[in-house]
Amino acid sequence: MMTGSQYIESLRALKTEVYFMGERIADVVDHPAIRPHVNAAAVTYDLATDPAHGDLARATSHLTGRPINRWTHVPRTREDLVRKAKMMRVAGRITGTCFQRCVGMDALITLHSVTHDIDRKHGTAYHERFKKFLVETQDRDLMSGGAMTDPKGDRSKRPHEQHDPDLFVRVVERREDGIVARGAKMHQTGAVNSHQFIVLPGQALGPEDRDYAVAFAVPADAPGVIQVFGRQVNDSRKWEGTIDQGNATYGVVGGEALVIFDDVFVPWERVFMLGEVEFAGTLVERFTSYHRQNYGGCKSGNLDVLIGATAAITDIQGTAKAAHVRDKLAEMAHLVETMYSGALACSHECSTLACGTAIVDPLLANSAKFNTARYYPEVTRLAQDLAGGFLATMPSERELANPRVAGFVRKYYQTRADVPAEDRLRLGRLIENM
Amino acid sequence: MMTGSQYIESLRALKTEVYFMGERIADVVDHPAIRPHVNAAAVTYDLATDPAHGDLARATSHLTGRPINRWTHVPRTREDLVRKAKMMRVAGRITGTCFQRCVGMDALITLHSVTHDIDRKHGTAYHERFKKFLVETQDRDLMSGGAMTDPKGDRSKRPHEQHDPDLFVRVVERREDGIVARGAKMHQTGAVNSHQFIVLPGQALGPEDRDYAVAFAVPADAPGVIQVFGRQVNDSRKWEGTIDQGNATYGVVGGEALVIFDDVFVPWERVFMLGEVEFAGTLVERFTSYHRQNYGGCKSGNLDVLIGATAAITDIQGTAKAAHVRDKLAEMAHLVETMYSGALACSHECSTLACGTAIVDPLLANSAKFNTARYYPEVTRLAQDLAGGFLATMPSERELANPRVAGFVRKYYQTRADVPAEDRLRLGRLIENM
Amino acid sequence: MMTGSQYIESLRALKTEVYFMGERIADVVDHPAIRPHVNAAAVTYDLATDPAHGDLARATSHLTGRPINRWTHVPRTREDLVRKAKMMRVAGRITGTCFQRCVGMDALITLHSVTHDIDRKHGTAYHERFKKFLVETQDRDLMSGGAMTDPKGDRSKRPHEQHDPDLFVRVVERREDGIVARGAKMHQTGAVNSHQFIVLPGQALGPEDRDYAVAFAVPADAPGVIQVFGRQVNDSRKWEGTIDQGNATYGVVGGEALVIFDDVFVPWERVFMLGEVEFAGTLVERFTSYHRQNYGGCKSGNLDVLIGATAAITDIQGTAKAAHVRDKLAEMAHLVETMYSGALACSHECSTLACGTAIVDPLLANSAKFNTARYYPEVTRLAQDLAGGFLATMPSERELANPRVAGFVRKYYQTRADVPAEDRLRLGRLIENM
Amino acid sequence: MMTGSQYIESLRALKTEVYFMGERIADVVDHPAIRPHVNAAAVTYDLATDPAHGDLARATSHLTGRPINRWTHVPRTREDLVRKAKMMRVAGRITGTCFQRCVGMDALITLHSVTHDIDRKHGTAYHERFKKFLVETQDRDLMSGGAMTDPKGDRSKRPHEQHDPDLFVRVVERREDGIVARGAKMHQTGAVNSHQFIVLPGQALGPEDRDYAVAFAVPADAPGVIQVFGRQVNDSRKWEGTIDQGNATYGVVGGEALVIFDDVFVPWERVFMLGEVEFAGTLVERFTSYHRQNYGGCKSGNLDVLIGATAAITDIQGTAKAAHVRDKLAEMAHLVETMYSGALACSHECSTLACGTAIVDPLLANSAKFNTARYYPEVTRLAQDLAGGFLATMPSERELANPRVAGFVRKYYQTRADVPAEDRLRLGRLIENM
Numbered sequence A, B, C, D: 001m002m003t004g005s006q007y008i009e010s011l012r013a014l015k016t017e018v019y020f021m022g023e024r025i026a027d028v029v030d031h032p033a034i035r036p037h038v039n040a041a042a043v044t045y046d047l048a049t050d051p052a053h054g055d056l057a058r059a060t061s062h063l064t065g066r067p068i069n070r071w072t073h074v075p076r077t078r079e080d081l082v083r084k085a086k087m088m089r090v091a092g093r094i095t096g097t098c099f100q101r102c103v104g105m106d107a108l109i110t111l112h113s114v115t116h117d118i119d120r121k122h123g124t125a126y127h128e129r130f131k132k133f134l135v136e137t138q139d140r141d142l143m144s145g146g147a148m149t150d151p152k153g154d155r156s157k158r159p160h161e162q163h164d165p166d167l168f169v170r171v172v173e174r175r176e177d178g179i180v181a182r183g184a185k186m187h188q189t190g191a192v193n194s195h196q197f198i199v200l201p202g203q204a205l206g207p208e209d210r211d212y213a214v215a216f217a218v219p220a221d222a223p224g225v226i227q228v229f230g231r232q233v234n235d236s237r238k239w240e241g242t243i244d245q246g247n248a249t250y251g252v253v254g255g256e257a258l259v260i261f262d263d264v265f266v267p268w269e270r271v272f273m274l275g276e277v278e279f280a281g282t283l284v285e286r287f288t289s290y291h292r293q294n295y296g297g298c299k300s301g302n303l304d305v306l307i308g309a310t311a312a313i314t315d316i317q318g319t320a321k322a323a324h325v326r327d328k329l330a331e332m333a334h335l336v337e338t339m340y341s342g343a344l345a346c347s348h349e350c351s352t353l354a355c356g357t358a359i360v361d362p363l364l365a366n367s368a369k370f371n372t373a374r375y376y377p378e379v380t381r382l383a384q385d386l387a388g389g390f391l392a393t394m395p396s397e398r399e400l401a402n403p404r405v406a407g408f409v410r411k412y413y414q415t416r417a418d419v420p421a422e423d424r425l426r427l428g429r430l431i432e433n434m
């Protein structure tokens, strides 16, 4: 297992091709647009290697018996699933944002069982292949991007019906030593600071879509892999200062990229599905269930930070004791616990797949995700209500360095005599950016 | 009455002192951070002067009988109030954002009746004074900032109890020729492109708060008036390009500023309340009712733009015919009409104040505002759901100029064969930024 | 115009055939299951004839120039529509329940314009015929049931596709002197205490459904008209006492009946549509818009009663001053004003049909109805929360006459020393039954 | 352990004094108003004794090691708590209503730990006394009413401040052999068919309220215990027939009674708290947490029945395949799983009290309860929407025996050719009454 700083160093060795704002990024790790995401992912390493966190983010590989980071572990028991959910909440509380390593984890977990099931039906040998890959991923403690979402073009058409056949990732060549893949995956969380990508089909497929039924893994710096780092809300604040970002250390989203596969070669030992269209649906369903479980955990952790910040700001502003303020904070907590309850409940009501993997209850996981999507904006709305209008109109942190206005800003943004304005501005920016 | 471009030119004559991002802004009108807001405010001029819009934004002064811009008109009839509401929706549809001139309008309307009522009780002569000021404002077709919201410090304390007595605007000196005011007003919409400010108390006051019971008007470039333009979500995109802004012409909020009154002198003819604490509450209540009426209008106009953009994107993405998509668009429309219904209803159920001003029904106006606040985020949530994940992860517009990636971005963001990717990106950015 | 008591007397002259609980009702007017509904409908008469209510429920016939009850009036102006909405709220506040005369009113209003439009297209003479009928209805001040909702059978099938052709009302014979109709209409509000029925198609129809495109009027006691009075929640309490009913005078719903047309003869002068299938949709749409307008009025009036009762019970129970209680009462009021705003707004934004009838804005009317349906249960939920558990478990009023327990019931249901338990029980029953 | 029918027989031996509708009920077990509740409670016996249900409702006493009914078991492990939650859902699905035995169960569980804690602080001997009582309750498999809710009078006053000191249950005499209690408990679920009552304080108490800090057990037919059975929605239908009741076998609520303690003597061995005011709050908090856990289970079981009935009716009415119908059924399921998730989550996150009792997480239990209260009406609203207007206006079942109308009712309430109208009416009545 690596520590957070070992992880960061390991990224420097990669020769990824990443573009942002019209230019290629030379040093991905230290670029201000990306560094916060690197830091957030590093938390997944520190959590597993720091003994203070116990076994929460550490597990024992069922393949090797060796200690591994839980973000590379395939859950075998109810307790594994519950810990997965709890690990999410804890990491969500530390970072206050997306720590990016879950899509890759769920891709690993899902492929473990789906390769097993394909082999049983088709007599293929994907599962053994996959297990070798998994052991390597576990032992090297790699961070994997989970690449499912295709551009998809016209949503009323199937992959093979699109005006451009590349709107879903597909095999364009089957060679002796492997395959050649073309297409792109969108919104790839943590892609620019991952060691490798696990590419999976993103939806159920029909018989005419055989070339799209392909799952494989590639290093993040494989030839032909080109990344375009997406814009984020307020991203320019990252290179302007620290206060205005809100969460300068860890960033405010996952750091998503468009990952282009410009005829990328994949050797056979990294190909885990090829043409078995009827398993695409199963794969997506399982992946989705694990992923929905996460949401109930990580988002409740993130919102714990928001609730704390909101409670602090009401305290600073002298409103903490008002009945409506306490009611709103209680409502925020209630909504967050509802999200988390779903994550716990779907873990508890798990079942076991043929290969021994524990899988969450899909109905309850769906409910967890649904509540998270429904209530996340409600919780932020309540936070904004309690914080007040200054969230939307605060001056730039640079004013604090302008002698003509700094004094006025400090004077008029202060509320209580014992709390400097800067604390309030920092809290406000944190809330604004969640 | 001025046209939009006359308005813009008139601003160049002002010598306002405005700071932003740590520096003084030399040319307020053409600064990329501010220009969109200038354009949006200009719509309020064009709407009244363009005959194509009929009498919607044009009115007849009850004081002079001359044609005036409705944004400077004091409503005398139910029809006036209804037109005010409708004018909001139309301007909201044109700009897709805040056009900033309503706070000043409501300040004018409110002072008209409150000065009348103070005089009746105290035998003062504020009302005549105010009417002169109003005629000048109407004839010169000035844009006024309405300045009510004080910094307020510790919200559990009254103005005179704060650790810093300047946390609410107050009179620090009464001179023969006028008064000297100190303090600040926050979140001042359209301040940097207003001709003058109308300063009003922001809450009900008690007897110990006499120095805070002050209402007056000052030119925007009066000595001692210092403005700090606030940051906005994604503001840096304004000087980076056009697509990523979403609404490059009109901006995405009102352009709020912190307006500091650093011992500003106000001659008596511009003082409209001084010490009559018991009228502060009345003033705030009336202002608030008019302001709540507006919300139901302008926000429903803004959201009409969002509904249109969302419908267009579902069309481009091939989902427009799905039942859930139509249901969600219908729900968006329903919520928007609920907001608007409130604005119409409170206008219809108006009453008349002692001075002849028509005033909306406060309970219904409150309901309108409440629905607007409650459903605005719900409408945007539905828009984001229908648009999909690309809103949050789209690449910078600058990639379109980078030959290595431009082709890929165009290829993978395209959905239908007949609609270029750029259209989709533009629509996406519009939705993202509302 | 009749007074309420003249209306009640006029009902005694009818020879309607009504069944309930397995038996024929001999005396409809005085039957305890029905009398409250008669009383509620009588309010529509008293409101128009009592000068204290001004012109709210009185109008001038555009056909005769004679004063008429607004419930028989065809609106010609915006003001007419606004009064219709306001009349609803007032009647809803007096009765606290459904006063039943609106469906018939909307049927009259709708037929006025639809007959006009059919004639224009088909050269028929329905409109003159209808106007004669309307004048008679106005002059005799009749209460009309509006009969639209067919049994409909399998909702996935059109009328002519049903296994039983009578599942929608249809013409089974065209004779020289008139037509013969067969079928039934369900959920007929106020049917058992109406003078006549106005029968309309209940949905858009296709060309094969010609026999179903039929509109006509019949006396409530025409041969072949058989009514089955429906059960209601807690209906048996009507013949057990008064307290437990909650609203003993006016009842708790509209008093709905199944109205069977067992081959009923209709003379030509009462036939207003026959075979013009393409107008069925128009008719339903117009009717529906008027009807949705009503909802925002009558239900807000009903809920005013509920809010009052709830406020009174919190006062009696000593909770009225708690912040959460005041917040909940304010939320109830806000929701009610939202309903009402819709009714006013759709009235205000009216347009005029070819025949001169004023018609509400359909989008806004839809919004009014939607909010009413969505928030009515929310308002009652809040009322139940504030009243507490006793709503659901209160003892029978008969215990108050049982010497062994009466004292205990009085002792333990009393809250404040100055309010007898019986008052609290009455209020509780009123809230329970709304 | 008793079977359901043994339980029913055991009730006949009791000499309870029960009043209803102004009269004393001679034969409680067979009275039509009460029998359905007896049947529902009997399900708690059958569930534990029928081997087909496994260990769900059966447990092993931690005191005696003997097999007992889980409704008398004190949970010692996480698994015990999870089973408690699951048992709720299963029993809720069988009965479709309240099975009444949970308040008593939670009272037993709570007293186990609270007596232990009081003894530790005060050196009293309540815990041993309570354990003897518990063993007897377990071995005799008694049904206990849990009596907490006092009449409470003016809610702004403490017990000793009320105008009538009996508005909270209190000790009026301390004798050598025991105590004498006076007062009443309201809304007592299952009281009339319980063997005994466990009486607990219903809220936190202050030092002046010592006489109100009393917990004890009494047989349901102890001298001075007088019960008044409360009215229920549509209760008269119970003695009129079967269809109109909806759930004729098990009833539609818990069957609540006002239980009066008219100077009831309680021997010392049944007194479990006397004057230790500081434990009243602890007791209420613990009880409440267990009780909130239940809600997420039993109500989701009940709503499973409602979802099934609603799905069936959409099938019969030909609407089952419409997109909006499927969406609404999915939303109903989602809300129900949200309730249930809370029950599972608070069980999973349990802790252990000093005496070894496992207790649910109070924050998550609160969230479970809150979601249940918030969404239950939403689920029924959706059911009513999908079923349609006939729920509210259906004719009495007695019409089916009236030859003049029976044929018409059967004809017009039928939807599909292959499903008789009676099935639809039954389903409709079930939905109406939930």
Ligand SMILES: Cc1cc2nc3c(=O)[nH]c(=O)nc-3n(C[C@H](O)[C@H](O)[C@H](O)COP(=O)(O)OP(=O)(O)OC[C@H]3O[C@@H](n4cnc5c(N)ncnc54)[C@H](O)[C@@H]3O)c2cc1C
Binding pocket: A317, A319, A322, A325, A385, A386, A387, A388, A389, A390, A392, A393, B103, B146, B147, B148, B149, B151, B152, B155, B156, B185, B186, B187, B188, B189, B190, B253, B254, B256
């Ligand atoms: C985009 C924008 C444009 C604006 N434009 C203008 C403008 O042009 N002119 C102008 O004058 N103002 C303007 N405002 C200011 C606006 O009117 C205020 O934001 C609003 O009145 C709330 O005041 P606040 O921001 O100080 O928040 P606060 O008043 O601090 O409220 C924050 C939270 O604290 C609670 N709270 C506050 N005080 C108490 C208390 N004593 N007890 C209990 N709870 C309390 C509130 O209920 C709320 O939940 C604008 C604001 C925004 C966001």
Ligand SMILES: Cc1cc2nc3c(=O)[nH]c(=O)nc-3n(C[C@H](O)[C@H](O)[C@H](O)COP(=O)(O)OP(=O)(O)OC[C@H]3O[C@@H](n4cnc5c(N)ncnc54)[C@H](O)[C@@H]3O)c2cc1C
Binding pocket: A103, A146, A147, A148, A149, A151, A152, A155, A156, A185, A186, A187, A188, A189, A190, A253, A254, A256, B317, B319, B322, B325, B385, B386, B387, B388, B389, B390, B392, B393
């Ligand atoms: C911050 C963020 C991080 C992400 N991280 C990852 C990641 O790491 N890896 C990864 O693979 N993906 C990732 N995603 C992608 C995410 O899984 C997708 O956004 C999601 O699956 C929706 O897909 P979409 O964005 O293409 O939207 P769409 O699928 O286009 O959906 C938009 C709307 O259209 C509707 N719709 C779509 N298709 C149809 C249809 N055929 N008929 C009717 N309606 C339809 C949908 O219901 C929705 O309302 C991320 C997304 C975000 C926002």
Ligand SMILES: Cc1cc2nc3c(=O)[nH]c(=O)nc-3n(C[C@H](O)[C@H](O)[C@H](O)COP(=O)(O)OP(=O)(O)OC[C@H]3O[C@@H](n4cnc5c(N)ncnc54)[C@H](O)[C@@H]3O)c2cc1C
Binding pocket: C317, C319, C322, C325, C385, C386, C387, C388, C389, C390, C392, C393, D103, D146, D147, D148, D149, D151, D152, D155, D156, D185, D186, D187, D188, D189, D190, D253, D254, D256
């Ligand atoms: C079907 C049913 C079954 C039940 N079964 C049982 C049972 O088996 N055993 C049992 O002991 N109880 C039972 N209960 C009682 C139940 O626990 C109570 O109804 C509940 O605790 C609320 O108490 P209440 O009815 O007295 O309402 P109240 O406590 O009067 O509450 C009504 C409203 O007043 C507010 N309120 C109350 N006090 C205050 C205050 N001091 N300040 C501000 N606001 C206040 C509340 O927040 C609420 O909004 C049952 C209730 C029902 C409806």
Ligand SMILES: Cc1cc2nc3c(=O)[nH]c(=O)nc-3n(C[C@H](O)[C@H](O)[C@H](O)COP(=O)(O)OP(=O)(O)OC[C@H]3O[C@@H](n4cnc5c(N)ncnc54)[C@H](O)[C@@H]3O)c2cc1C
Binding pocket: C103, C146, C147, C148, C149, C150, C151, C152, C155, C156, C185, C186, C187, C188, C189, C190, C253, C254, C256, D317, D319, D322, D325, D385, D386, D387, D388, D389, D390, D392, D393
């Ligand atoms: C108290 C009360 C009073 C009334 N008073 C009158 C009155 O005076 N006069 C009068 O004419 N009517 C009256 N009605 C009838 C009322 O207008 C109808 O109840 C309403 O139009 C719904 O019709 P329905 O009950 O047949 O339900 P349905 O139309 O069966 O609707 C039930 C559910 O099925 C869905 N559904 C129905 N058809 C389809 C389809 N084809 N595809 C997909 N989904 C479908 C609906 O969306 C709904 O969710 C009254 C009703 C009530 C409850």
